[in-house]
Amino acid sequence: MKNVVTLLTDFGTVDGYVGAMKGVLAREVPGVLLHDIAHDIPRGDVYAAARTLSRYWSLWPMGTVHLVVVDPGVGTGRHPLAAEAEGRFFVGPDNGAVTPLLDSPGWRAVRYAPVVPPRSTTFHGRDLFAPMAARLAEGSPLDELGPLLEEPHRLPWSTSQGPLGQILGWDHFGNLQTDLEPAGGSFFAVTVEGRTLPFVPTYASVAPGEPLALLNSDGCIEIGIRDGSAREHFGWGRGTRVRLQRG
Amino acid sequence: MKNVVTLLTDFGTVDGYVGAMKGVLAREVPGVLLHDIAHDIPRGDVYAAARTLSRYWSLWPMGTVHLVVVDPGVGTGRHPLAAEAEGRFFVGPDNGAVTPLLDSPGWRAVRYAPVVPPRSTTFHGRDLFAPMAARLAEGSPLDELGPLLEEPHRLPWSTSQGPLGQILGWDHFGNLQTDLEPAGGSFFAVTVEGRTLPFVPTYASVAPGEPLALLNSDGCIEIGIRDGSAREHFGWGRGTRVRLQRG
């Protein structure tokens, strides 16, 4: 088995904090393959981390350890968490970032119980979470890390079949993602704050600069502007109501 | 043979789209070595991607697969392309990003013909290009991916021996790159919009804050300001005319 660990944080890279975590992993698991996902999650935005994680966690090979450290609660009583779903592992603070894995049947989670307390009270990424990830990457079973945790912290994570939904966030391109995940049927438009946007198969279906709605690669309704930023153009944020017009 | 894949995109990292592509590669090619080049190519700027690719593609080991996904035409009829030159591979949309490889004698290109259509109409990086790169990284010959493509899309890509040339772009440091690639001879200056800049061997040849021109690491004339940004200071953009003064 190859040892594969992915890293997702809000640390930025310039300070070397991620470099410290990687060093711990490289030393404890010789030959480990470390893969950056992102280190530019908005500071402390656990929900954004969970949404990012939802796009990649299940695509990696069995045995992959996904290390996710967005940890505004460092130094509080929040538990260190390890979890397993569909043969992939999660390591991070128990603050809800693990939510996407908890949609999978058969998930399990444990609360990590370190033998000695971590060296620092401020950098658990290096002193607690990287060593946890190293143990799982080396092949330790989940149960060895600590006692079962029946109820990990969960973030609100529902989708709607419509017709009413809301905007959940936006991506690098300014495309707006919604919680509308229609099970089937045909649609002709999406309405947001009085604007009606045509429902089309792909971005190239409209002229450059024109708005549109489509079914995105997550299986949800997304609002965009071809070659432009719907986020900047419309200014709609998280929670804005969206209505799906069925055909 | 080691399996090496490099990644160049305009996806940013924060959304996990690159994480999804890497996951597909890591699962389909166990032990693959994935190397980030950049994910901050300006949105949809295929020309910038091609210029970036030109700086590194031929330096990697034989067999390396260079995955380049800057794809403003996703969802249009543009073909998925795979190419080979000097023993290195290219995978991406047929939009001209491959142009630097087409300067090499003996290049070959194929149009990918997937057996089943990609799962999404919007995320071909995950659903089409990563699987193509995986097949090449596993050792499949180029010809197995699809029929030969005689004329891949090419971007304008000429250089000039001078004395007239133009600015092509600028780098992270604000140094301005030109298409002047002199075959030899001696020079004493470069003139741009009435400004005359001394031609020197290296940045350290002038005092901090002073402008200069030199032969850069690509073999072309470059305009800079020592410890400063020529891009910001002069404001010259792509297409600005440059004249080389021979000595």
Place this chain on the structure above:
Amino acid sequence: MKNVVTLLTDFGTVDGYVGAMKGVLAREVPGVLLHDIAHDIPRGDVYAAARTLSRYWSLWPMGTVHLVVVDPGVGTGRHPLAAEAEGRFFVGPDNGAVTPLLDSPGWRAVRYAPVVPPRSTTFHGRDLFAPMAARLAEGSPLDELGPLLEEPHRLPWSTSQGPLGQILGWDHFGNLQTDLEPAGGSFFAVTVEGRTLPFVPTYASVAPGEPLALLNSDGCIEIGIRDGSAREHFGWGRGTRVRLQRG
């Protein structure tokens, strides 16, 4: 032994300069594991690079080569340097970035003497430093690279046990780091420009938005604002005086 090389530069990623360095390493050391630390060090800020390096260099496995190229002096007479401390290697220009390793007893440094001059006068990362790192990653002993260098360039690098110290820099979160590294004792506050900040065990010890001082993961006094940016709020920069109030 696994071949592990880390990379720290101020090159950004978008131009492909880092991609070129990685290509040289991947070609010269088949199977090498390359790990990005950061490429967004502020341009030419050797001191920032040294501080970043100080956080990770000793955590990596024995034999790791730390390649650090922040090189405002490219093209001047500054030497290319290789060094070894605690079984880890450093490669980069002799401009002081190596300073953190020189705190370790038994360090050694050599001045690289290339047989042929580097191909370019502007891109020593690709043409000089990557090949040096490759030789060390392949297992060449340090001494083979060139003659011993008794006095590598050093940056000011002292810490203070207090009570007086100064601000050294700030991190991605806007937390301010000082050179106060108390050997022991109890403290109750830190005073800066007439402001008194409570000394607490962890960020979670104060309410969101409140300022604090604590012992950080480097073992030094740090000034922060919970869930906020002390750098933005106070505007204190490098060199601002700090006084530790012992209990």
